[in-house]
Amino acid sequence: MFLSQIQTEQGRVVVARVGEDARIVPGAASVVELAQAAIAAGRNLGAEVASRGQGEAVDLATAMAEGRVLLPVDHPDPCHMHLTGTGLTHLGSAATRNSMHAKADPEQMTDSMKMFRMGLEGGKPANGGIGAQPEWFYKGNGHAAAAPGMPLVSPGCALDAGEEPEIAGIYLIGPDGVPFRLGFALGNEFSDHVTERGNYLWLAHSKLRPASFGPELLVGPLPDHVEGQSRILRDGQVIWEKPFVSGEANMSHTLANLEHHHFKYEIFRQPGDLHVHFFGTATLSFADGIACQPGDTFEISVPAFGLPLRNPLVQEPKTVSPVTVKSL
Structure with missing residues (x-):
């Protein structure tokens, strides 16, 4: 599993889970926030991401071409x-x-x-x-x-x-x-x-x-x-x-x-x-x-x-x- 941080076309920072496709991780504004939640819950980062379900799809390659991909x-x-x-x-x-x-x-x-x-x-x-x-x-x-x-x-x-x-x-x-x-x-x-x-x-x-x-x-x-x-x-x-x-x-x-x-x-x-x-x-x-x-x-x-x-x-x-x- 991969995680990326991107800026949406509307300017909002989201975390994207990348597998067969890229989808927004619901309720996550940053990977650090996800990691802190995982530590507090006593589970690994992958399990924390999975617990959030899947949000809307995003095009990571397009976001990269448009300069909207941030540090992961x-x-x-x-x-x-x-x-x-x-x-x-x-x-x-x-x-x-x-x-x-x-x-x-x-x-x-x-x-x-x-x-x-x-x-x-x-x-x-x-x-x-x-x-x-x-x-x-x-x-x-x-x-x-x-x-x-x-x-x-x-x-x-x-x-x-x-x-x-x-x-x-x-x-x-x-x-x-x-x-x-x-x-x-x-x-x-x-x-x-x-x-x-x-x-x-x-x-x-x-x-x-x-x-x-x-x-x-x-x-x-x-x-x-x-x-x-x-x-x-x-x-x-x-x-x-x-x-x-x-x-x-x-x-x-x-x-x-x-x-x-x-x-x-x-x-x-x-x-x-x-x-x-x-x-x-x-x-x-x-x-x-x-x-x-x-x-x-x-x-x-x-x-x-x-x-x-x-x-x-x-x-x-x-x-x-x-x-x-x-x-x-």
Whole structure:
């Protein structure tokens, strides 16, 4: 089952359940509202949706074409929505990173390779134990979340603007501080790879960029093997295309281990907060020498996730003067 949030032609926000067709979920103004009701009733999100029955049919593809498809889940207060992620989590993901951070001595293992090896050796602990902690990064709050079809805006300080096709886990913190996974969505964990390449300690800077996810939320477990295509279109033509894979069969960590190392921090278990956590990728156009340009469109598609995720690239004017701080 998939859930999407759309705006009707009359301007009302509704939740659509997508199966053989798309139908409005009666009495639901948001996925967060549905999730909160499910938690209160002691049942899963799918059961809560089923209990509402089916409303009128909606055309999701038309809504997408008309720019009426919203993020599949959002928070009424964007400051209580957290965008985060983990890197070096996929088999093969270390090759590009290692080349970016290679040291003069080829026999000396880079920190990236050390981190990747830690995941290979300890990212999938037996019997549900605690495994090696992954690389972790912060992207921003809900103000950095771009809806499907909306621009990904590269800031004026950026040196690069590149896509990262990923799967994102969506979580709501319950009233007692327990994280509840609502489902999974396609994600574009947009990053600045030139800044990151300059010094691996600039990874934090390179990740402070907007991100997009959706347009549909997959409710239920993530398949062990997820396969899709990542594309860049320029003037309507595909200039780069490559398959990408995800799911635990293609990862060096279990999802449970990645989730543990995020939610082990109490600050991320505040009741009512929403979390969008990107699980990483091994496929980047940057690794193939592609320099994205304003006006390019990123397209990430996985048949098992419904409609593709598309976002155009917009570049803010380059930063030419420092930000000034006023003293009070």
